Amino acid sequence: MTTASSPNLLDVNRRFYDALWRDAVLIAPQRFNTWPLVDALAAQAPRRLEVAPGLRPRLPVAGTAFADVSPPALRQLGSQGGLCVQALADALPFPDAAFDLVCAFDIIEHIEADEAAVAELARVAAPGAALLLSVPIHMAAWTPFDDFVGHYRRYEPAALLALLRRHGFELRRSAAHGMQPKSTWLLKLGMWFLTHQRERAMWWYNRVFMRFALGAQPPLSPAPGLIDSDGVDTLLLECRKLA
Template identity: 55%
Template sequence: MTHDPAAPPSAEVSDVNQRFYDQLWADSRLVRPERFNTWGLVSGLARSHDRRLEVGPGMRPRLPIENTHFVDISPPALDTLAAEGGITHTAPVSELPHADDSFGLVSALDIIEHVEDDEAALAEISRVAEPGAQVLLSTPLHPEYWTPFDDIVGHYRRYEPDHLMDLLDHHGLEVEQSAIFGMKPRSSRLNDLGMWFLERHRPVAMKVYNRFLMPLGLRLQKPLKLHSGMVATDGVEEVFLVCRRR
């Protein structure tokens, strides 16, 4: 099982995604990729791959911005990335506007859980990655960890780890390394408070997140600790994957 039975209908989730992220990015400042714990890995990979694609970066890109291709559905995010030297395209992940085998490095963090047809999304990500390309993914795990936050941010699903591995294998993506991921606060009370504000006072909550909580999260994030293959997933809410396209 990959989808929580309490999640809203497909059309509603799609609308939630569009509204939520347009509003979030319109009131956000760009966070440069160097500020994330993925940079140590990404900067090394980027030096080896000048043909790069990031899908759904919003205002939080992880790949170097200049000369990287970015695909998103949010105009505020794409306008900002273009101004910084990115090559931008408006499209959903299930219809990437690139030829087969176009890129040596592809990043799609926190994407596949937001689309109804994750099979189509992964098929497209794999299609545009050249054979041997490295593909960076992240996604939430364990349907039993579903909370109102998943509804608010427009998740269709959380993945059972075994199903996720089978899905990646089906699309020619082999997991080489992985890490525990995410910037969610450990405090359940803080999470509950944040969700309460998002449900009842969303504009205020987004401003507080963008101006205070996001900078704090960047300061408190731990180094990315990569493991060979798939990390042990018991109790893990989100995983970061370094894959290679066969």
């Protein structure tokens, strides 16, 4: 699901997510609370790219370009009509201005050289293209789970907006987002099982946790500009690429 330019983080991400996707099933994008927003944007965007979706794509799979480092994820996406390439987020193998809609959910926090990754997102986005980006926010909210899943950082909202502006993106709307359990106890239990009893953990993840989490998603509520991020764990931004 993620990429990283740091060799150590890249290794952490590949080990964790290859193991995750090897035993997981693809979840259709229509099952996520992002679908109404994505569906409206995709209807106006024939050229679409999603970076590092793993098996949790948010864009329509058929006809969408996907760049990921995980072969198990790419195989399943390709079997459903996705146009798949194995690539890092900070080295995308696409021409300039190639896409009308670019998505990067929960990606750039895994990349040490996030400036280079956002530059790549900007390079492949056509003028006027939409960018959907989600990241965990507030370093004060850092937990052992961030280390476990290979995060390099959490973002402060003002610094995130400045990063996007440097690469020609203008914020349109934002929303609270994310499916991570809020219970510290549940996170610790999940990490223990993934480390010590991976097969059992994956059975519960695929058959119990994901079904519960998908059913418990609140409607996504995008608001103009930047929302009040106090108490928000993950922020979703809808941006436009300036000409």
